[in-house]
Amino acid sequence: MATEKGAEEGGLVFHPMDQFIVKPLFGDGPVGLFTITNVTLWMALAIAAVAALMILGTSRRAVIPSRTQSVAELAYGFIYKMVEDVAGKDALAFFPYIMTLFMFIVFANFLGLVPMAFTTTSHFAVTVVLALLVFVTVTIVGFVKNGAKFLGLFWVSSAPLALRPILAIIEIISYFVRPVSHSIRLAGNVMAGHAVIKVFAGFAAIAVVSPVSVVAITAMYGLEVLVSFIQAYVFTILTCVYLKDALHPSH
Amino acid sequence: MATETNAADAAQGAAAPGMPQLDFSNWDHQIFWLMVTLVVIYFVLSRIALPRIAAVLAERQGTITNDIAAADELKAKAVEAEEAYNKALADARAEAQRIISEAKAEIQTELDEATAKADAEIAEKTAEGEKKIAEIQASAMESVQVVAKDTAAEIVAALGGKADAKTVNAAVANRMKG
Amino acid sequence: MEGQLAHIGAGLAAIGSGAAAIGVGNVAGNFLAGALRNPSAAASQTATLFIGIAFAEALGIFSFLVALLLMFAV
DSSP, X not given: OHHHHHHHTTTOOOOTTGGGOOOBSSSXXXXXXXXXXXXXXXXXXXXXXXXXXXXXXXXXXXXXXXXXXXXXXXXXXXXXXXXXXXIOGGGGGGHHHHHHHHHHHHHXXXXXXXXXXXXXXXXHHHHHHXXXXXXXXHXXXXXXXXXXXXGGGTSOTTSOXXXXXXXXXXXXXXXXXXXXXXXXXXXXXXXXXXXXXXXXXXXXXXXXXXXXXXXXXXXXXXXXXXXXXXXXXXXXXXXXXXXXXXXXXXX | OTTOOHHHHHHHHHHSOSOGGGOGGGHHXXXXXXXXXXXXXXXXXXXXXXXXXXXXXXXXXXXXXXXXXXXXXXXXXXXXXXXXXXXXXXXXXXXXXXXXHHHHHHHHHXXXXXXXXXXXXXXXXXXXXXXXXXXXXXXXHHHHHHHHHHHHHHHHHHTTOOOOHHHHHHXXXXXXXX | OHHHHHHHHHHXXXXXXXXXXXXXXXXXXXXXXXXXXXXXXXXXXXXXHHHHHHHHHHHHHHHHHHHHIIIIIO
């Protein structure tokens, strides 16, 4: 349909979603399980970026840190404090896991902002898996740590008795909506920002509008830098909140 | 990517719906590579990066604690030194005070001694002077007596009387007594 | 015809983004008002602020998603 629209409007061509197409890097074949595609490339770059920051940056183990090392320490301290403050001290066992999520999302988002880049976190396939991992982990941890008492999360004991079954249904629904909102929020934000930038870029084809378009792209880009970080932060802190529910289910 | 031709888009569009995100045919592919990525990042972080950063932070904390302890020690030393200095100052002041008062006392005693000596000398001199004056007076009296006797005797003789030395002497002495 | 109706539906769904914007503005504004009254408590509540914004925004993203689905997937 986007094609049709482009054709209808003549010179003005919008392909806001083309940037999200998964395609093989070598050859033109179908995308199989192990095909090397742009997904593979940008995920590998995310790994490389994480490794560069967290391993090469800290390789000198300096007591007085260099810039890269202090950024790595900042990230460490940021997530460590978040896990400790939000989810409690006993959640620190999950700190590497949460750190992994945060570092991956933050670097995937930022690498996606590189012009011509492919944004892995804009795909529901990626974010749904991330959210389901959190959901499954939280549910399992909740039942392992608290047993049947974990179900107390849905039984609001502070509410009047008559209301409790209704509240329980609402709580259960909201519990199962968590992974949905958790994943769609991240992918939706990233996708929306990139699509908007692309739409503005499409307007730049008209010479009169192009200065406005360039300014708008710049402004959106700045906003997207902010959103990239905030969405990673939100994803991480919601993970911590869910983890707190699993570890301390008392309402 | 915007430069892609419509033909390529059409080719893709045939395989995928308008939203590439909803093209479920490549989900297995993305999920596979995502799992690989997550596992690699997890091991990179949990095996290498996080313990290293934790160690560095702990070391820094230790260094800071040590430095603070050292600083505290130095501060205590500084306070000690200041106390010692103050004590030395106070000692010196007391010493100076003592020396001053001693000197004063010495001077006072010397002064007293000198005054007493001077007083004694003055008294001696006065006594001597008085004695001399008394001597001179006595000798003057004697002289006056001798002259008076002689004069009396002469006057008596001149008046035609015979001057008895004894009588003259007695009369003169009588007169001299007043 | 059906496709054009879908486009109209997409446009209507996009109104939801504006509603989410109102929600986010509400959250942020109230946070600011509270933070100005008690600045010392503000720092400890920034996480709550972001969670609130995230929840409000997620609903807007849902409507955006509906719009996208109507545009591209129907």
